[in-house]
Amino acid sequence: MLKVKNLKKYFGGVKAVDGCSFEVKQGTITALIGPNGSGKTTVFNLISGILKEDSGKVIFDNIDITHFSPEAVSNIGISRLFQQTRLFNNLTVKENLLLALDNEDTKFWKNVFGFNKITKEKEEKIREMLNLVGMERFENKLAREFSYGQKRLVDLARTILNPHKLLMLDEPVAGVNPYLREEIAEILKTLKKQGEAVLLIEHDMNFTLKLADCIIVMGGGKIIAEGKPEEIKGNPKVLEAYLGE
Ligand code: ADP
Ligand code: MG
Numbered sequence: 426m427l428k429v430k431n432l433k434k435y436f437g438g439v440k441a442v443d444g445c446s447f448e449v450k451q452g453t454i455t456a457l458i459g460p461n462g463s464g465k466t467t468v469f470n471l472i473s474g475i476l477k478e479d480s481g482k483v484i485f486d487n488i489d490i491t492h493f494s495p496e497a498v499s500n501i502g503i504s505r506l507f508q509q510t511r512l513f514n515n516l517t518v519k520e521n522l523l524l525a526l527d528n529e530d531t532k533f534w535k536n537v538f539g540f541n542k543i544t545k546e547k548e549e550k551i552r553e554m555l556n557l558v559g560m561e562r563f564e565n566k567l568a569r570e571f572s573y574g575q576k577r578l579v580d581l582a583r584t585i586l587n588p589h590k591l592l593m594l595d596e597p598v599a600g601v602n603p604y605l606r607e608e609i610a611e612i613l614k615t616l617k618k619q620g621e622a623v624l625l626i627e628h629d630m631n632f633t634l635k636l637a638d639c640i641i642v643m644g645g646g647k648i649i650a651e652g653k654p655e656e657i658k659g660n661p662k663v664l665e666a667y668l669g670e
Contacts, residue, residue: 432481443646
């Protein structure tokens with residue numbers, strides 16, 4: 426469903442992304458891994474329309490989205506979890522999730538005129554999502570009252586609620602305690618069972634080895650290895666890239 430073709434992005438002399446091509450298939454978890462600075466987030470920013478590529482193409486559902494704005498990319502069905510959590514601290518969990526459900530151009534005006542009322546249907550969707558991430562007890566708690574890991578869960582719920590065909594998650598478990606990491610791994614497994622497509626950035630190789638169907642390893646802006654977890658595990662190039670960090 427997503428095809429990235431020969432993407433390149435240089436920042437001055439830094440070859441952040443240097444000719445990356447890969448594919449994400451429907452109903453699979455694909456992980457983009459690699460040492461810090463290898464270009465993973467830049468690939469995400471190019472797909473999301475936040476950065477403009479020097480060359481290359483991004484195709485989604487056979488549509489060329491290379492020159493789409495971030496809003497257009499979101500509207501076509503790509504929902505993204507950012508490396509830095511993006512929640513409104515002074516809104517409750519429920520209010521944060523309600524905002525995610527209204528992913529259309531009229532959202533602003535609906536809010537201004539108070540048309541953006543919570544309906545039974547939205548209420549139901551939010552409850553379902555809070556159940557999935559195990560936060561149903563906290564729907565009326567303010568986002569700022571949560572721990573880092575709990576905020577990550579709420580932000581993940583927000584990303585999933587945002588209408589989408591593909592989820593792009595930038596380091597969902599970085600800095601999260603081992604208990605919540607397991608929880609997030611379980612959530613991702615559930616999503617996969619439901620037929621979702623996930624493109625995941627993760628620094629921790631062990632986390633992705635257990636979870637992903639396909640692993641793409643980046644090093645210095647290039648793809649240095651690609652394959653199933655068992656193919657990546659013992660690959661000397663991959664070990665070398667991580668050791669050199
Ligand atoms: P990763 O997510 O794999 O840690 P990044 O994509 O964030 O890596 O960064 C890849 C390289 O590009 C790094 O050397 C980083 O310093 C550089 N880089 C990323 N964003 C910018 C930017 N906006 N301006 C200049 N250099 C950048
Ligand atoms: Mg990054």
